[in-house]
Amino acid sequence: xxxxxxxxxxxxxxxxxxxxxxxxxxxxxxxxxxxxxxxxxxxxxxxxxxxxxxxxxxxxxxxxxxxxxxxxxxxxxxxxxxxxxxxxxxxxx
Numbered sequence: 175x176x177x178x179x180x181x182x183x184x185x186x187x188x189x190x191x192x193x194x195x196x197x198x199x200x201x202x203x204x205x206x207x208x209x210x211x212x213x214x215x216x217x218x219x220x221x222x223x224x225x226x227x228x229x230x231x232x233x234x235x236x237x238x239x240x241x242x243x244x245x246x247x248x249x250x251x252x253x254x255x256x257x258x259x260x261x262x263x264x265x266x267x
């Protein structure tokens with residue numbers, strides 16, 4: 175799992191039948207210091223959280239787990255799935 179910030183949305187007029195009804199978000203991983211690290215990635219909003227740009231989210235990155243979290247009963251690939259909106263992060267040193 176990783177923590178990421180939603181930086182955009184993917185809007186498509188045509189999409190594969192397996193993904194109809196699933197919101198796609200562009201997320202970018204953040205580190206414990208709150209700074210961005212790594213590339214932007216596309217994630218399915220499996221939490222039906224209505225997460226939007228600027229929201230901090232918890233993302234699962236693993237095919238079968240991501241598909242299960244997104245409640246998909248199709249064999250189409252899902253690499254990332256948003257499973258929660260994060261309210262607060264507390265790091266103790």
